[in-house]
Amino acid sequence: MSRHERAVERLGGLITERPGTIVLAFLAVTLLFAGGLGGTGTEAGTGQFTEDVPAQQALEDVQDRFGPRGESADTASTQLIQRGENVLTREGLLRMLALQESVLDREELRATEATSAATTVARTIDPEAETLAQQRATLREASDREVREAVRENADSPAFTGQLSEDFNAESATASATIGTVTHELPGGVSGTTGNDANSPMTPIQQEIETMAERSDGQFQVFGSGIVSGEFQTIIEDSLLIVVPAAVVLLLFFLIVAYRDPIDLAVGLLALSMTVVWTFGFMGLAGIPFSQMLISVPVLLLAVGIDFGIHIINRYREERSAAASVGAAMERTTDQLLVAFVLVIGTTVVGFGANYTSSLQPIRDFGLVSALGIAFTFLIFGIFMPALKVLTDRWREDSPIPEFSSEPLGEEDSALGRVLPVGVAIARRAPIAFLLVTLVAAGAMGAYGSEVDTSFSDEDFLPPEEQPGYIEYLPAELQPAEPQVTGTMNYLEETFPQGQEGTVIVSIDGQLREDYALESIHRAGEDPPETVIRDGRYADSQSIITVIEQYAAQNPEFAALVERNDRNGNGVPDQNLETIYDELYASPYEDQARQYITEDYRAAQVQYAVEGDAAQEAVGEDARELADRHRLDATATGETLVFEAVSDVIFDSAVRSLALALVATGLFLIAGYWVVARRPSLGVVNLFPIAVSIAALAGTMRYAGIPFNALTATILSVSIGLGVDYTVHVVHRFVDELDDGVDTLTALDRTVRGTGGALTGSMLTTVTGMGVLVLAITPILGQFGLLLSISILYAYLASIIVLPSALVVWARVA
Structure with a gap:
């Protein structure tokens, strides 16, 4: 007996002989991690991605060097959008000045300056009117004709017309909308990061100005970085409020179908809950903030945990159906599955952890938290759940509780059992031809998918202008607030095209x-x-x-x-x-x-x-x-260039993490199969279907118009980590069947009927659980959830259809 077999056997014996001790130990650790749940802060938006980008550092250098008298103050601005039949009437201009003056009079709003079409018109009539109060007095005393003439006088000034809607008519001095600006001075350093985040100091300031605008007698809308940041914070809360209950309901339904036993269902749900507590408790203890990137982590953990749970219960039921006792059945189950779990968890950690190589901190956090969460999942489902299952079944044997369904999924006489061997049928007739066709198709899809676009902007993280139709069917408590930011941004672009220019900076040294x-x-x-x-x-x-x-x-x-x-x-x-x-x-x-x-x-x-x-x-x-x-020496910078640099880093991260995940996973599998079966070439066979599914996923992304963004950039390496889960279970079960002395095709048939049934249940629950992310009101999360579901489906199909032919060819050659 090899060393790893002895270690697995000792662990299996511990699980069956001292299950109570193991359960109590895991519950104690759960209480420890639960103490960190309250320490998890939140972070959202684009600002978190730009902090370590060289282009951002160059921009901050420009901002530090150029400013009035070298003061360490930063500035921000608030836009006051005024709409009406004609905002250039004397009354309309006075309303703008009144609101701007109210803002400047409030010391806590840190306003230092106000500009608008109204200030320009007033100073045109009276050049001596420098303060807002003087400008209001000027307009109150001016005639309507004087106001119209002042408007016409400035009609050729881009600075003036840029503040007016596109329907501005100089002859009639009319416009349906105008923008006034208030400048705020903030303590140095608080607004230096490009992009927006959920902790902007402008959020409470602009929310207060919103309240003031609502009380004014004009039709005003307030917009600025603080409003965007406030919506980023709301998005996290609203997305969790929608996604988590939907995931729980759907997963519960599929788990009921998979387990068909209330006690087994309770065991599985407890293990899933502990996985989430351990992971987010660790985040709180480590001081890692919860961001939009990490909303997907609990879904990923649930996916892997459900897979492990179904495999444990299904394999245990297979052994119990052979009349084995509780202890003997669980020992046999852990002897067979713990090795497979180690292979799965190693490759999954590699796939998820590959994102830690990114130079963007939020992606590194995602890689670290998801990799550790997967390691926690292995411990809980590989050790705690079998121990708890032993306890509950022994207790059930001594109690009058009725027996529920204990049949494993995929039995030969079931409908599923008749469908699953389709890959075996192909492998029996033409495995080499099928693999060649698959290889050519995968190459074509990969080449097509290599041109996937890359995107990074505030719009990636913001909800659409119009809420999805399903929102109205949700209970009132779950319905998110009506989104404002995207609609306002679209309105500004359509209505004020002259005022929506961007700015780039060339910094010169010499x-x-x-x-x-x-x-x-x-x-x-x-x-x-x-x-x-x-x-x-x-x-x-x-x-x-x-x-x-x-x-x-x-x-x-x-x-x-x-x-x-x-x-x-x-x-x-x-x-x-x-x-x-x-x-x-x-x-x-x-x-x-x-x-x-x-x-x-x-x-x-x-x-x-x-x-x-x-x-x-x-x-x-x-x-x-x-x-x-x-x-002289000159460097280009600015917000647009910072976002472009982040886009480049996102693409580089996707390629680098994919390459690292493929290489590291391949090496791990080769080494793993050498240790557990003295068949290292199985590691390559194991990876082949996953490479096919990754190529198909890349092609699907381009076809569907889904770009690499801050979150979907992780999808390729994550898909390797999740997809290998399916192929490892098939290959490891196949090796076990071969070791029992049966021929290749018989081993494959037993494998896809037994393990294939568990894989089917896992696939359905995982695809459904991850698919609920499409309900999130943020596009970036919806796209990630859709791609995750597709990647799992591709990995499942590759394991059931492509892998049998690869194993037949391997058996002939090796």
């Missing part, structure tokens, strides 16, 4: 005192790339040149200084630049200058306006082209 420095900045914007918005021949941009032009327009002496140092007459000084910078820093435009050039004149930034609806990749390429045009 000696900006050199005569060519400003000319280089100016020439870089000439004939800009396609996604960059034009202002004539040049890119629409803001830089230190913009500040020079603004000050020159206000100060004739400075204008003369600029003209004297502009040798080619294009309005951009090209000598004595240090003198010009010194003048700016000594002028009222000092704060504006600091936003674009550092005090030592060795770093600058240029902000370019880009098309808001342009693809991230296109914007990134054009921004890097602009950076390359600069004579």
Whole structure:
């Protein structure tokens, strides 16, 4: 007897001889982990993905270096969207100013500045009206004709029209909507991360402004990063509220069908509950926050746990049907299944844990938590559940409780037992031809699926504008709040196309005192790339040149200084630049200058306006082209480039984790089958059907238009971890049957009827349990749940149909 066989036999003996001790020990550990459940915080949104990305660090460096007087304050903004028949009437403009003034008057809202079409119109009528109160007084005293003329006077200004809806009519001075902006100053560092998350300091501020807007007499809607972040938090709660009850109901139904015994059902449910408690208790003790990525983890654990539970109960019933006692049947069950469980758990941990190689922290957390959760699942279902089953069956033998169904799934005379051997029938007639056809088909699907898109944006994590139809049929307690953010974002894009431009930043490092420095900045914007918005021949941009032009327009002496140092007459000084910078820093435009050039004149930034609806990749390429045009060292950055960088990391993570999972799983299986059966080549055979199912899954993703995103990027490696579960059980049972002295086809027939029945029950419960994720109101979770269900179905079909032919060919060769 080999060493591993002796270890398994000793463990099986311990389970049957001291089941009570084992059960009590596991319950005590459960209480320990339960203490960590309250320590799990939450984290959601896109901000959690950008923290460690180099592009984000470059952006933070720009934000740190350029600011008024080097203060360590960050800024954020709130958009006040006003709708009406005509928001440019005197009354409509006064409503906007009244709300903005109310916000600025509240010190706790940290508002520092307000701009809107109303402020522009008021200052056009009276240039001396600098405060909101003065502007309101100006508009109250102005006639309707003066207001219309002021609107027409600004009709050619992009800054003004960008705040108005697309239906703006300059002649009649009408528009159905306008946007006012309030700027807030926050403590340094709290808003520096690109993207949105569920813990934004702007959330309570903007929620309070929402309340103020509802009390005003105008038709206002409030929008900003705090509103988006608040919805991210709500999404987690609403998704769990929908998914968990649905999963419980469906899993309970299928477990009843699979177990057909209330006591066995209770044992299985207790084991599943303990798995979740152990995993999330560990998260609380380790300080790992609960995020949208981790909503799928309990579903994954339930899937593997159900599979293990059904295999334990089904195999135990097979042994009991042969008239074995409780102890003997369970020892035989654990002798056969614990080895298979070790192979399954090792490959599953490898598949899930491969995501820990990602450079994105949320994906690493997913890899760590899911891998540890799977290890916990093995301990609970491999040791605790058999011990509890022994206790309950011995207690049942000594009690008058009636006997319930104890027949294993897949018996030969059952309907399922007649369908399952279809793969064996193919393997009996033409295994080599079938494998060649399968190999060609898998290659074609894999090649097709290699072009799957990659996506990363706030919209991936937000619910759709309109709620799914099934929501109205849910009990009132489970119905989520009506989503607002996606609808508002769509409305802004459709109604204010001029005001929805994006921004990219080119950060410049070098000696900006050199005569060519400003000319280089100016020439870089000439004939800009396609996604960059034009202002004539040049890119629409803001830089230190913009500040020079603004000050020159206000100060004739400075204008003369600029003209004297502009040798080619294009309005951009090209000598004595240090003198010009010194003048700016000594002028009222000092704060504006600091936003674009550092005090030592060795770093600058240029902000370019880009098309808001342009693809991230296109914007990134054009921004890097602009950076390359600069004579000094220049780096492109900005939120769009950060999101593009995250998309690239997501794709790299998917490929790297897939490659690692395949290689590590293959090596583990080869080593495992060498140890347990002295047949290492079975490891390759074991992996072949999974490779086929992964190729099919990649092709399905592209065909269905499902991209790699923050969560679906994990699907390929996760599918390996879950899919190997099915092939390992088939191969290990096949080896056991061969060792009993039967021929290859007989061993296969027994395998697919016995283990195939348990696999069918496991597949149905797993596909259903994971499929409930499509009910989640977040697209990213729905796509992940759909892909998980499809991957499990493919792995099951490959194990039942493809694997028998592979085993027949293996038997002939090996």
